[in-house]
Amino acid sequence: MNAPAPLIAGNWKMHGTDASLAEARAVGEGAWPDGVRVALCPPATLIERMARALAGSKVLVGGQDCHPEPQGAHTGDVSAEMLAEAGAQLVILGHSERRAAHGETDATVAAKVEAALRAGLEPIVCVGETLAEREGGQALDVVTRQVRLSLPDSVSTHPFTVAYEPVWAIGTGLTPSLADIEAVHRALRTALVDRFGETGARVAILYGGSVKPANAREILAVPEVGGALVGGASLKAADFLGIVAGASGA
Numbered sequence: 001m002n003a004p005a006p007l008i009a010g011n012w013k014m015h016g017t018d019a020s021l022a023e024a025r026a027v028g029e030g031a032w033p034d035g036v037r038v039a040l041c042p043p044a045t046l047i048e049r050m051a052r053a054l055a056g057s058k059v060l061v062g063g064q065d066c067h068p069e070p071q072g073a074h075t076g077d078v079s080a081e082m083l084a085e086a087g088a089q090l091v092i093l094g095h096s097e098r099r100a101a102h103g104e105t106d107a108t109v110a111a112k113v114e115a116a117l118r119a120g121l122e123p124i125v126c127v128g129e130t131l132a133e134r135e136g137g138q139a140l141d142v143v144t145r146q147v148r149l150s151l152p153d154s155v156s157t158h159p160f161t162v163a164y165e166p167v168w169a170i171g172t173g174l175t176p177s178l179a180d181i182e183a184v185h186r187a188l189r190t191a192l193v194d195r196f197g198e199t200g201a202r203v204a205i206l207y208g209g210s211v212k213p214a215n216a217r218e219i220l221a222v223p224e225v226g227g228a229l230v231g232g233a234s235l236k237a238a239d240f241l242g243i244v245a246g247a248s249g250a
């Protein structure tokens, strides 16, 4: 059974203008262990320019959301096909900020995953419990339900990635204990293998939430952690490359 290639992905959220492309270029010029995949996901407006700035580098470029339909009367939305045309190869879907602020349900996320696959994008599907759910002892139930309902059957024949991001760890400086991260990742792995067999065994399961250069190495060494989804610390190339340096190739 091949281990998945680790992926370190930066989620720039609603940060990034032309001036930020220098940071992306600096990531592109960085070095990292063989077999580690590195991606940056800027706002949709910056994808095309970032893809151009990173042409010739090994850095992948991704979106942060897409609409389920390829086109239509959906003011303000961007389709998966549009992201792909702009130069994206991946797309983050079901981030907790979108689930919370835009009312995205697991069914919405599953429809977006279908759209990403249709457009040839690799989805990074996010799951994670709230603080109340963790304190109520429901974390494993919540994330395994989210991963089951947010992934359509069709992913089994495409590359896809799952990201575990506890809502209470995002942007707070808090992280779960390494044992708690391992417990969630093991539960997600079991759910993925039960559903998709060998394919489920090869899916990278990222951890996200307050990953920094100082804690990346120990988090990335946790069994079943196949990379990181990084918010704030991905905005500066030096920090992001410090995190990437903590990954070891498959």
Ligand code: 13P
Residues within 6 Å of the ligand: 011, 095, 165, 169, 170, 171, 172, 173, 208, 209, 210, 211, 229, 230, 231, 232, 233
């Ligand atoms: P922070 O790394 O800023 O906590 O954000 C994590 C995140 O939401 C990545 O998608």
